Amino acid sequence: MFKNFGRVSAVAAAFILLLVAGRASAQIVIDPNETTIPFGLQCNEIWTDAGLDLKFVPTNASDACPGICVFEPIPNAVSMLGRLVVDLTDVPGLILSVAVDVEPFCAPGCTRAFVYENGVVIDSTANATSPNYQTLTVQAGPNLVDEFVVSGCETFVHEIRITVATANGVEDVAWPARLDVGAPAPNPFSRETSVALSLREAGRVRLTVYDVRGTRVRATTEQLAAGIHTLTWDGRTDAGIRAPGGVYFCDVSTGAETARRKVVLVR
Incomplete structure (x- = not known):
């Protein structure tokens, strides 16, 4: 993930x-x-x-x-x-x-x-x-x-x-106070979609996917180091079943902060 x-x-x-x-x-x-x-x-x-x-x-x-x-x-x-x-x-x-x-x-x-x-x-x-x-x-x-x-x-x-x-690469790039999440790509998607995640500090990060009714579809939690990571949703539920096509919301949370991104799954 x-x-x-x-x-x-x-x-x-x-x-x-x-x-x-x-x-x-x-x-x-x-x-x-x-x-x-x-x-x-x-x-x-x-x-x-x-x-x-x-x-x-x-x-x-x-x-x-x-x-x-x-x-x-x-x-x-x-x-x-x-x-x-x-x-x-x-x-x-x-x-x-x-x-x-x-x-x-x-x-x-x-x-x-x-x-x-x-x-x-x-x-x-x-x-x-x-x-x-x-x-x-x-x-x-x-x-x-x-x-x-x-x-x-x-x-x-x-x-x-x-x-x-940026002129001088990584060391000159400023970061968010703790969490920032990029746009999903590809979006719409048919197999999987990913977002870039930046963390200033190490910590536990939870990815939760909801459908338009607010029902949880997929959730996972992992301990991550400070830096850049990629979060990927493979379009499946917690049970491993392919989720139906439609609009979903991906919440990325550190506990203190949450960022929500909208994705469209095409079947």
């Missing part, structure tokens, strides 16, 4: 160490939902997640449905008709790409992602299908991008991942 990728030394912040195209990189993870978005937040008001400033603003002429700003935080996502803006100016290092997990409930092309440099669009993309869970990724390339935007009409926005190049 768990694969140890080694131990590193580091200090606190919101990064996961990765290797991208043969070079060291770090990933900042933002997870907008009812537990991270302040209660009563209004459009154009700023809040902070993972050390970055975010805000909801009205859509504009670049979006599928201009002139709207409506959002509702829900478990594991935010339901949105509008724009979610992430200020990237405080991101340390060179940004390589930004990915966002979305569930559009409107037509193809209604959910869009952009990265900007000084107000100029550097890259953009949109959903090709609907409705289904998918990832939109925009590339920053050599540009010094300073803003990421995801816009949607009847869209659930899940996790946002900002991949940053």
Whole structure:
């Protein structure tokens, strides 16, 4: 279930160490939902997640449905008709790409992602299908991008991942206070799916998989060293039976902290 990728030394912040195209990189993870978005937040008001400033603003002429700003935080996502803006100016290092997990409930092309440099669009993309869970990724390339935007009409926005190049490898990568969990991959999946896990301190880690009714499907606990690990679910229940296709939630817990990730099993 768990694969140890080694131990590193580091200090606190919101990064996961990765290797991208043969070079060291770090990933900042933002997870907008009812537990991270302040209660009563209004459009154009700023809040902070993972050390970055975010805000909801009205859509504009670049979006599928201009002139709207409506959002509702829900478990594991935010339901949105509008724009979610992430200020990237405080991101340390060179940004390589930004990915966002979305569930559009409107037509193809209604959910869009952009990265900007000084107000100029550097890259953009949109959903090709609907409705289904998918990832939109925009590339920053050599540009010094300073803003990421995801816009949607009847869209659930899940996790946002900002991949940053690091100059000096592992020792320069900052880590979470104790626990950080990456996005499942592949997702959707048919045989197995994995998530990257980073631990600042050694400890017991529990992986629990629930179905949409909240029924426990699979659970395992293991003692892990500080460092990077991979958690894999093989799509089976505690009894070893193949779980039916559908939506599942993977909770990774250290006891003090829990991170939840949504996966889709296809049979």
